[in-house]
Amino acid sequence: MKRPTILVLGAGYGGLATIVNLQKNIGPDVADITLINQNDYHYESTWLHEASAGTLRPDQVRYDIADVIKSDKVKFVKASVEGIDIPGKQVTTDNGVFSYDYLVIGLGFEGETFGIPGLDKYALSIANVKAARQIREHIEYQFATWSMEEVKDDSRLTIVVGGAGFTGIEFLGELGNRVPELCKEFDVPQEKVRVICVEAAPMVLPGFDPELVEYAVGHLQAKGIEFSIGTPVVEATPEGVKIKKGEEEFDFVKAGTVVWAAGVRGNRLIEQTGIENMRARVKVEKDMRAPGHDDVFIVGDCALLINEEVNRPYPPTAQIAMQQGVTVAKNLIALINGQETETFVPDLKGSVCSLGEDDAIGVVFGKKVTGAKASFMKKMVDNRALYMLGGPSLVVKKGKFNVL
Amino acid sequence: MKRPTILVLGAGYGGLATIVNLQKNIGPDVADITLINQNDYHYESTWLHEASAGTLRPDQVRYDIADVIKSDKVKFVKASVEGIDIPGKQVTTDNGVFSYDYLVIGLGFEGETFGIPGLDKYALSIANVKAARQIREHIEYQFATWSMEEVKDDSRLTIVVGGAGFTGIEFLGELGNRVPELCKEFDVPQEKVRVICVEAAPMVLPGFDPELVEYAVGHLQAKGIEFSIGTPVVEATPEGVKIKKGEEEFDFVKAGTVVWAAGVRGNRLIEQTGIENMRARVKVEKDMRAPGHDDVFIVGDCALLINEEVNRPYPPTAQIAMQQGVTVAKNLIALINGQETETFVPDLKGSVCSLGEDDAIGVVFGKKVTGAKASFMKKMVDNRALYMLGGPSLVVKKGKFNVL
Incomplete structure (x- = not known):
């Protein structure tokens, strides 16, 4: 047989x-x-917001499939x-x-770009580890170019994030930490940088507890992130995005970087x-x-x-x-x-949304958590994924420990 | 008085x-x-080829002016x-x-672009530390984009270096070391990458001893670098450079990156x-x-x-x-x-031209040197500049020691 x-x-x-x-x-x-x-590697798609912002290197969010499979039982084909x-x-x-x-x-x-014109062509997407790396390099190149150019185009330093769902918010959290680093690295005055979240729906993080959402928005705003909520992106162009602000009211935001994180x-x-x-x-x-x-x-x-x-x-x-x-x-x-x-x-053990290296919100075993404690839980969740697929050695190799 | x-x-x-x-x-x-x-910093303009290729970080090639001047005697104005x-x-x-x-x-x-059309606009120049940083980011962005895009444009991975003088050759030497790193970092097969040096004059490194020049060209070729000598760049476009190969013979090299290092x-x-x-x-x-x-x-x-x-x-x-x-x-x-x-x-104590981290050619105190020994001499020269301007503490802080 x-x-x-x-x-x-x-x-x-x-x-x-x-x-x-x-x-x-x-x-x-x-x-x-x-x-x-x-690819001959697995990547942590739940960590891509960090690779995209540049707070983790691409090699930190992936590991070789060979490290996880038993070759006497499983054949791997790239x-x-x-x-x-x-x-x-x-x-x-x-x-x-x-x-x-x-x-x-x-x-x-x-x-998923929902047929919005221009998004496929002019927006970057946190789709996979290569796309995340491209977003990181794109942002760094914009900063380097601004720093270098004689007539400065400040819109190079504007980052539009389409979507205030889980991915959008986690990416914004990382950007909140990364922008000051970028400013230092590329000699850019921080007041020149704009990070704007544009969301079509009337709310941030649908499905999350309103108190936690309020915490998240407040903490991201404190890091300088702007929110435009209930205002759909209706078009993307090489220069930026057109946003619908009212019945017949539109706004155009010039932006060197547009990241679409609004649908999968x-x-x-x-x-x-x-x-x-x-x-x-x-x-x-x-x-x-x-x-x-x-x-x-x-x-x-x-x-x-x-x-x-x-x-x-x-x-x-x-x-x-x-x-x-x-x-x-x-x-x-x-x-x-x-x-x-x-x-x-x-x-369902819970859900934690990161707001950057040291901050998060979430519900874990039915309890609301915020701040450093939530951030710790988030890293536990991340390490648990490593543990479940690769055992303790993978946690040691790729885990997140810089906590509390 | x-x-x-x-x-x-x-x-x-x-x-x-x-x-x-x-x-x-x-x-x-x-x-x-x-x-x-x-700027409120001094940068090592003789190290810019390393910052441009990405083998040194921008902060490694500069130091604060405040570290060097005595404020009771000198007023610094940015x-x-x-x-x-x-x-x-x-x-x-x-x-x-x-x-x-x-x-x-x-x-x-x-x-100096000698009035060659398009160079001002479409070529990058190793002009200062910000320009060097932009070159680095430009190359990384091209590699990241190639890796990400579905229909791959291999010309993104072509780097044209205009000029086979001191700066051009030193930059090529760094690229020779950097390209394998970039390929690993961005998942690019190395055979897809082309680095081409285009020089109008009929020789490489004019003024250098022919035996040393032969050594340099041979070692760079062994790293995969191509040379097109005696063939002027006559135009740069957004897609690449047009090169004059003969009386009425032209060649167009599609290239994602063009670096002009041919004149100051x-x-x-x-x-x-x-x-x-x-x-x-x-x-x-x-x-x-x-x-x-x-x-x-x-x-x-x-x-x-x-x-x-x-x-x-x-x-x-x-x-x-x-x-x-x-x-x-x-x-x-x-x-x-x-x-x-x-x-x-x-x-004139001599002149050493770097060919990368561990290789160089030069004449020091009248003697020809090549390879690791020349590379060591080069780092001595670099450290000497630090010593002369900032004393031993600056050498400790910013010096190059990873030698032999």
Whole structure:
């Protein structure tokens, strides 16, 4: 009898958690397991705001996949997925075609610009580690150029952040710490720098406790960050963004850097699979399988999971993605053994939004936390992700310890 | 009797050496000495190739002027010089107007583009520490963008260096070391990167011993650097440079970065003084005064000094500029005391051209040196400049020791 082939696409939190839990619980002769990822490293997508602002170096937010997988049980292939053929049960990549018996799709998120003209072309997006690095270099280049040029264009020093959700706020928190460093490094007077958050919705951090939101906005404002809330970006140009301030009232903000952090969607490859989806997200079955496809699991940002208590989707977090990986690994083993799959039940330990190196807000085990304590909790959460995927040695190597 | 006022413009090697030697040899009541400089720091203009390539950080190539001057004897004013009124004996700056009895002009070099179209606009120049920093950031931004973009434009990774003189070669030497680092940092395959040196003259490093030149070119080629010699750049565009290869033969090199290192001239302010000059350089008298102006000294790159042995100008080096400062300080004191000025006699200890961290070529005390030994000598030369202007404490703080 031929061993079944398990193909896992993507080494993000969901895909890697699936792999790690498979290799822990399966013998080497039970299945052929292959992990396909476009890079030979995993990066912490929850830390990208720090790499984008420049408060962490790119190499601090990623680690080699080889450090985490057991090569006697899992084969790693560095390749970009180009197409998923569900009826044919095979995946096309730029490095060969791979057949599967069971497929796990963990291809992550993409930025969503909602068709706003110019954003695709003129805004940067905190989409992945390479994009984050480009944002960092873009901002540094603007500062260096301002410092150098004879006729100074102060708008080079304006950074517009589109979106006051989780990513936008965390990025603003890092910028609040990074701007004074940049000013020192590039001989720029700090009063020349503007950081403006523009949000279409009438609120900051929807879903967060209003008291915590107030804390966050106040602390970011104290760092000099401006907020323009309830005012959608309607266009981006090479010079900046056009913002709708009222019914017929528009404002143009000249800005050398525009970072779009206002929306995410699933990976576009999902849309070509024939699997039912909404903005490339699949409303998965209770056991994390795609509806109507018993051999396909979806994990992480491509999976849409409804929290029935509030009838809204769970947020696409690393915490939930890793928990999904645990369940998917179990369910794969169950399927191979001809057993029943189990239901995925998220265990929400809380949510902490960083406001920079030493500040944060959040709810942890039902308790509101702010400031240094919340920041400590945030680093615990970050280190926990390392621990769950790579064990204590990875925490020592890549963990965050400069706390309290 | 009123104390005379000595005004020194520029805190480069020549100006700072004048100040340091004045404050060492003059009592506090003998003269009012003011140093004007646009930055509150001195930078090592002989180290700019390292800051440009990114092998040294900008803060490693500069130090505070306050660390070097004695405030009881010298007043420092941070200001940009806007005009020099020789008949009115005053200097206009963006921070006030200053009268003088004796003036020392040490305003340094500017890049010379020889009227080649587009260079001013599309090429970067290793002109000062801010320009060097911009070059570094420009290159890093190109690498980050290449790494990020979906349709890759390989010309982003092409760096054209215009000029195979001292500055061009030293910059190429640093790039030879820096490119592998950049490739690692930004996930760029090294074979995608091109570094091309384009020189109009038929030779590399004119004035250097041919055997040393051969060594330099061979070692740079071994690091992957290409040479196009005897082929002038005739135009720069946003996409790259047009190179004349033959009578009617042209080549266009697409390049994300063009650095122009092919010519220097004196500061443009000299041209508005009425003092006779050639490309903003003044052919000074034997005692370093401007011809026909007994109260004006010129030091450093704005001074043109003929080596009568070979009937060619001495090269504009830090070594000679600092020696000039010693003589100018002596001559200022002589003038105040009603004594005769002395003739400036350069003492050429040698010349070493760096080829990167661990390699160099040069002639020191009449002997040819290459490789690690020459590199060591180069660092000695660099540390000597620190020692002469700031004493042993500055060598400890900013010196180069990672040798042999």
